[in-house]
Amino acid sequence: MKSATIPPLRVTPDLRHDAESVLREGETLSNFVEDSLRRQIERRKLQSEFIARGLAARESAKSSGQYASKGEVMDSLQSILDASKPKG
Numbered sequence: 001m002k003s004a005t006i007p008p009l010r011v012t013p014d015l016r017h018d019a020e021s022v023l024r025e026g027e028t029l030s031n032f033v034e035d036s037l038r039r040q041i042e043r044r045k046l047q048s049e050f051i052a053r054g055l056a057a058r059e060s061a062k063s064s065g066q067y068a069s070k071g072e073v074m075d076s077l078q079s080i081l082d083a084s085k086p087k088g
Contacts, residue, residue: 006037 011019016029023032061067068076 006033009033 019032020029023029
């Protein structure tokens with residue numbers, strides 16, 4: 001598969017300086033921009049999936065008439081948080 005290019009990006013000198021100032025050893029500005037682009041794409045995909053699940057849950061609750069109380073939701077979230085804490 002051939003590689004493609006991303007359109008050039010015009011930025012202020014300050015933004016370029018800031019980006020260059022956080023580069024890691026051996027990292028190029030191109031590497032940094034590519035990694036940032038990949039992460040943003042993944043973030044937006046996850047965000048879209050999250051919203052779709054929320055909308056589906058809303059529709060399911062509307063059609064079934066079954067809703068969780070605030071207390072039930074908070075208890076469930078607390079259980080998840082407690083389970084994720086290291087033991088000891």
